Amino acid sequence: MSTFEALIAAQDRVEPRDEMPGDYRATLVRQIAQHAHSEIIGMQPEGDWITRAPSLRRKAILLAKVQDEAGHGLYLYAAAETLGVDRDDLLEALHTGRQKYSSIFNYPSLTWADVAAIGWLVDGAAIVNQVPLGRCSYGPYARAMVRICKEESFHQRQGFESLLTMSRGTPAQHAMAQDAVDRWWWPSLMMFGPPDAESPHSARSTAWGIKRFSNDTLRQRFVDLAVPQAEALGLTLPDPDLRWDEERGSWDFGTIDFTELREVVSGNGPCNEVRIGRRVAAHEDGAWVREAAAAYAAKQGTRGAA
């Protein structure tokens, strides 16, 4: 048995300088990069509302939340770089569409209530997805996920609180909250990926200890958490088939339209072009800052020995 196989069999952690199969390394690079890209693209739908937040309190909260997402992206790019790739190359792959990010961020945030719904549902789904990754077999990825999950809890709670405030507000505010939930519910369920039967790489990722639970298992876990939360919010979920299954001890839910997911993944979502366009523009607009910093460091002779 190779050292790698022994580590995986013992549910021990693989660390950067360990020998590992090329496919394991490639799978991790793809997954961690896609995850990092999702964090930084995910800044956009909510970032749109920073200047329009209804109070200073909400603005400060939203700013901190969007900053956290930037931080999550950086933790994850750092984890990816331990596998021997360069952050610049990963960003290049994002900008040219060679690597993907989560499709959820290709939906628009139309009203202020969307910011709340994103926090509650999108960050909520992310938590369900990410908590098991805190125990994944690759050490740097697992450590980044533990750090991220600690911060996600604030994201979800501020969203829930904001949504609750709106739901209990004027009829117009309540309607706005309901409309946001109606639009974000199904895309949130799609965040868990295709159904298990159509998830080609799942078995291998599970064998390698990267994936701990199947897409459908995590999706069900999320639904079971969200239904009572929606009730507490005084809002409904847009699924007539939602009903409690006594035998399973879980909520049954309707059929997900995965053709929509495939459309959005392949670039035909409402905001795909806007998101990448803005990312590339931000990168290019920031070029002079990077150049200035490098020139200053060279002049001062303060660059490290590396």
Place this chain on the structure above:
Amino acid sequence: MSDGSLLWEVFVRPRRGLAHTHVGSIHAADAELALRNARDVYTRRGEGVSIWVVPSGAVTASSPDEQDSFFEPAGDKVYRHPTFYEVPDELQL
């Protein structure tokens, strides 16, 4: 690196009385910016009272391949542990 930045390893002292611990890495053009970036990325919630940044290339590490032989000299020296010695139970020793 093509964006003109270097890679730095970041170590944070969570609070006085504890040692600096490795938390991850950061990109920055120089040491001063590396410290600031590290503060913004790794201590947004008071996770530290002191930060070290070290150019990643300056770290020399033992090789995981030789892990067994490298640490082997410690393996057979059980007499370095207090539990190796038999002493009367009733004494505080």
